[in-house]
Amino acid sequence: MFAPAPFLLKDTSVSQVMTQVCIALVPGIAAYAWLVGPAILVQLVIASLAALLAEAAMLRLRKKPLALFLSDGSAIVTAWLIALTFPPLAPWWLVATGTIFAIIVAKHLYGGLGQNPFNPAMVAFGVCIVSFPALMSQWPSVGLQLPLVDQVNVILGLAPRIDALSSATPLDALKTALKLDEGAFDVTHLLANQDIYGNFAGRGWEWVAVGYLLGGLWMWQRKLITWHVPVAFTGALVAVSGALWLYNPAHFASPLFHLLSGGAMLGAFFIATDPVSGCTTPRGKLIFGAGAGLLAYIIRVFGGYPDGVAFAVLLMNLCAPVIDLLTQPRIFGMKDAGKGGKA
Amino acid sequence: MLMNLFKFKGGVKPPTNKTQSLGKPIAQAPIPSRLVVPLHQSIGGTPRPVVQAGDKVLKGQLIGEADGWISAAVHAPTSGTVVEVAMHVQPHPSGLDALCVVIEPDGKDEWIPREPVNYKALTPEQVRERLQQAGVVGLGGAVFPTHGKLTASKTVPMEEMVINGAECEPFITCDDLLMRERAEEVVRGIGIFRDLLQPKRVLIGIEDNKPEAAAAMRAAVQAVGENFEVIPVPTLYPAGGAKQLIRVLTGKEVPAAKRSTDLGVQCFNVATAYTAWRAITHGEPVVSRLVTVTGNVHEPRNYEVLIGTPMDELLKLATPHPDTDGIIMGGPMMGFLVPQPDVPVVKATNCLIAHSDRLFPPKAPEMPCIRCGSCAQACPHELQPFEMYWFSRAKNFGKTQEYHIFDCIECGCCSFVCPSRIPLVQYFRFAKSEIWAREREKNAADQAKERFEFKQLREEREKAEKAEKLAKAAAAQAAKKAAEAAAAAAAGDTAATSPQAADAPAIDAEKAARQAAIQAAMERAKAQREAAQPKNTDNLTPDQQQAAAEIEARRAAARLAVPEAPANEKSE
Structure with missing residues (x-):
């Protein structure tokens, strides 16, 4: 035996x-x-x-x-x-x-x-x-x-x-409206007056996103995923959308709109966290998540596709092996003694 | 006493299964029908047998003499007759056998004369020597000869001495009961170590699931009047690993390449301290130890067991259930199934677990790795087990070393949490043993190469000497001729010639011939060297040279005509 x-x-x-x-x-x-x-x-x-x-x-x-x-x-x-x-x-x-x-x-x-x-x-x-x-x-x-x-x-x-x-999707409709009527509308006006928008983002869809968020938090609590990717993904999305929104609120939608639109929540918790195609080191996950969030924003706002999450994740999949290689954590005994968490 | 504890990353919480064997006090296991005492029971040199078949021995009598400084003596566990000194299967997963002294007990259990000593009257050298002669080794499982750890470093001051009473492996309770029942002797043993090493602090770490043991130790420390600190540490496997416990208690991390003493820490197991005390002050060498007998048995319990007791006889005391199909030595995380049930209890045997499929269900089939990273999160050495797994599987051993495979302590946390049921530790053991084997092959090849080169050199020298002899003979011939000619001339001439005149040309000829021969030999040797070493290997980096040397070694070892691609080729 x-x-x-x-x-x-x-x-x-x-x-x-x-x-x-x-x-x-x-x-x-x-x-x-x-x-x-x-x-x-x-x-x-x-x-x-x-x-x-x-x-x-x-x-x-x-x-x-x-x-x-x-x-x-x-x-x-x-x-x-x-x-x-x-x-x-x-x-x-x-x-x-x-x-x-x-x-x-x-x-x-x-x-x-x-x-x-x-x-x-x-x-x-x-x-x-x-x-x-x-x-x-x-x-x-x-x-x-x-x-x-x-x-x-x-x-x-x-x-x-x-x-x-x-x-069209709420994201797409926003993009098209802004392109067609340059200067005539602003985002706040559009969101308030168009039927497809709800309280924060697309009507109905915003609550679907909240559902994904809840499921994602549950996975984190069950230790199926770590916090790194979702935090980095949403953090990057909020950072870039927030910066542009502050710069020109008439032209760019708020971070909340972007968080609850399209595949952002699904991507942050369920797709970018895929361990097989993603990064595995803690720092690698942060880079992977942030990269995916940033690319998703760029593609969905400035690109030709209705949403950018899919291509953002695929592009980051390409980089994952290199990121992992470059972000190998230091191991036990190879850092300053005495450093680290106290119980 | 409030103290800041440190954390190590990772770790797992398997069900502890300790209560089963905690119900009853330590019992003395009866003397078995036969004792098989392996001579090699510690790290280091194999002790030499000093008894032979037919000899009568007393309990505690030396039967194996320490071989070298890192080696510990072995003693007869009871009185009786030596039946044979022969090879027997060892309690080791390999199932290999090794030299054992087999003793038939006479039932009298008669001690050798024991001389109690006050160790304070001894010099540190004498204490260490006595420990070695008493066969005191680390009883936590590593069985490193204790005296070898008791010399204070000259360069690094000893700051903390860590005493390991954590006992983090599930099922095992022998240290727990030892501390509960014999705390004072443990504390006094620690006192010996303290006196030898002179640490600033002595920290006794006990997992917080053993409050009784901690209380007993605290009371004993107070009773003996010591200032040792008894510190409950969080129950988290493998908190009882030496490096983990050192981390938790001192915050220091001992890397694989260093010894804890380099960081001013030394670590001993509580049972080691106990046996040291018995050995020094009672003159009792290590002939027995506490063993937890548990698992698939009716009456789990801790026994004081004579070294050499066949495991199946010991297990019978606890009445195993009929579906028992094997014996695990050690805990369920790092232990192993012994190759056959009658292998002997040795100094490293802290626990026997009767195995059955009911207790440990057969593992589900292995699935592919999904890189979930659970193993990396569980690894107490913060390694990336899944990466090492890929490379071990691919036999890319160079890469496994880049991912620090030799820092792996084989604690089993990664295998424990793996959802794909991959026996990760097995892969790492495989990779490590392959790397060691290649290292040995390489060394052997290097030696062979050295021998070959020396042989060439010798042949050259012999050739040169032969040429020289020939040249000498030729010169002698020439000198003779010259002398004859000179004699003839002298006979012709009436004047007496000086002897130098005739000798001079002869000496010159001899010298010239010798030099020519040496010159020729040197040139041949040079040509041969150049032929043997192609120019393109002249300017290699050390890495490449090493890779090339490894290829050579393997080729030489395997006698391959076709060169094999190097497994650890670096992509540059």
């Missing part, structure tokens, strides 16, 4: 970790389904099925144990993040294509679980927004009260995609 020490092990596993990430997404999903529309639940199912199918096929091809890896939950997390970042009424095949691409190309072609240099969900978003820019930019107008059946029909392509389905 051979069993190496330690004989005692903590009760933990990859599938436990992934399950807890999914649980942490629930408050955000609930707000999403309640305030934006229950179609998101259908998208979550579609994405999950596509992810499991692609995962099973790839595991089969790579001759890996099916049950062990299908149950690890990593494919589901990827699927959910994809569903949550795609427009809720996107056609089913768009979500499925994105998910399958993420699992096959971004995950398994790089070696599967734990080996992917890029966040698979963000690869899916990037690929789809470049390939299908129109569909990826159609967000349902606020106040669109379609019954679930009709929403499902839209997703499945059984009902026509009417104009009301293809509004």
Whole structure:
């Protein structure tokens, strides 16, 4: 009999970790389904099925144990993040294509679980927004009260995609309005008078973001993530948006608007914290998070895409190995004696 | 007493499982049917056996003599007859065997004459010598000969002496009970160490889950009239690691490359202090120790056990459950399954845990690393275990060293928290042993190279000497001829010639021939050296030279015709 020490092990596993990430997404999903529309639940199912199918096929091809890896939950997390970042009424095949691409190309072609240099969900978003820019930019107008059946029909392509389905995101609408009517409007005026804006940011969406924040805080409390990435991400976003907002409040939205808009909260707590494609050293995580927050702002405000989180994370994924290499922490005994926390 | 404690990073809190074996006082384990006493029970030289089969021995009689300064003597644990001095399987994961003295007890348990000594009358040298002769070694598990740690540094003043009563490993309670029941002798033992090392402070660290032990120690310190500080430290595995306890109590961090004495700290286990006291003032060498017998048994308990007692006999005292399928020596975090149940209890044996799948469920299958970083957060030495894992797996051992693999104390915290169930410590042990093996190979190759070069040199010298002899012979021939000619001439001439006149040309010829031969030999040697050393290795950095040397060594060792790519090639 051979069993190496330690004989005692903590009760933990990859599938436990992934399950807890999914649980942490629930408050955000609930707000999403309640305030934006229950179609998101259908998208979550579609994405999950596509992810499991692609995962099973790839595991089969790579001759890996099916049950062990299908149950690890990593494919589901990827699927959910994809569903949550795609427009809720996107056609089913768009979500499925994105998910399958993420699992096959971004995950398994790089070696599967734990080996992917890029966040698979963000690869899916990037690929789809470049390939299908129109569909990826159609967000349902606020106040669109379609019954679930009709929403499902839209997703499945059984009902026509009417104009009301293809509004812009609050972030995009702001950008467009400011570009079209240079000087005629200011941000405060826009936010107060346009229907798509709520109290702080996009109507409804702002509470979805708060849901993600709550889930993220729970993950931090459970030690699934450390504080570094979310703090650096949101800190950088607040710093840069705050500076520009103070400089010209008529032209730039407030930090609060940016924090609660688009994928900022999802990105800060669920995407930039992905350990596989992100940084692992404490200082590395700070650089990674800050870089992602800064790039997300630049892309969403000055770039051509509705939101910048996906590309910001992918760009930082590229830098992660080098950042890790350069930020290796000093080890026990290799710093000044006597320094450090007192009990 | 209020004192600022320091923290070490990382650490884990496994279930302590200590209460099971704390219920009853220490019991004396009966003398077993047979004692197998390994000679090598401490770090350092293997003691030489001084008894042979058939010898009668008394309890405490020397059976293995310390070999060198860092080595500790071994004694007969009870009276009886030496059955054999032979190889037996050791309580070590390798299952290798080593020389043991096997004793059949006579049941009388008759001591050698013991001479109680007041150690204050002895010089420090005498105390150290007595400790060595009594076989006193670190009983916390490292079994380093204690006398070797008791010489104060001449350059660094000894500031703190740390006494380790933390006992952080789950299940183990032998130090706890020792402190509860024999605190005074522990304190007096610490007094011996204190007198030898003269530290400014003596700090006794005890994890705060042992309030009874701490209270007993405090009372003993007071009763003996010492000024030692008994300090409860937070229960956090591995707070009982020497470096961690030193950190917690003094704030000092001992790096892998240094000794604690370089920082003015020395650390001893409480049980070591106890045996030192018994050895010096009672003349009792280390022939027994406290062992916690626990795990999958009916009656977990601490026993005073004779060294050499077969583990299965000891385990029987605690009545193991029928599904017991192995014996763990040590704790569940750093212990190991012994290769067979009848291996002997040695000085390093602090705990036996009966193993069963019920108690320690088989590990779930290993998954890929997801770089979650839990291991890095748990590592008390602030290493990046997952990085070392990647490189160990890839056999990129140079990189593992860049990530400080030799700072790893193999405490098991990383494996404990890993959600992917990767046996990280195993990977690190593998990497370390590979690095050591390569180091040895390299040394062997270096020696071989040296031998080869010396042989070449010798052959050159012999050739040169031969040439010289030939030249001498030729010169002698020439001189002879010249002499003959001269004689003929002299015979012709009537005048007497000086002997120098005839000898001079002969000596010149001899000298010239010798010089020519030496010159030729030197030139050949030079040519050979140049041929042997290609020019492109002349201007290498030390790193590259080392890499090249390692390649050479491996090639030589493996007799490979095809050069292998160096595993620790540096990307420059």
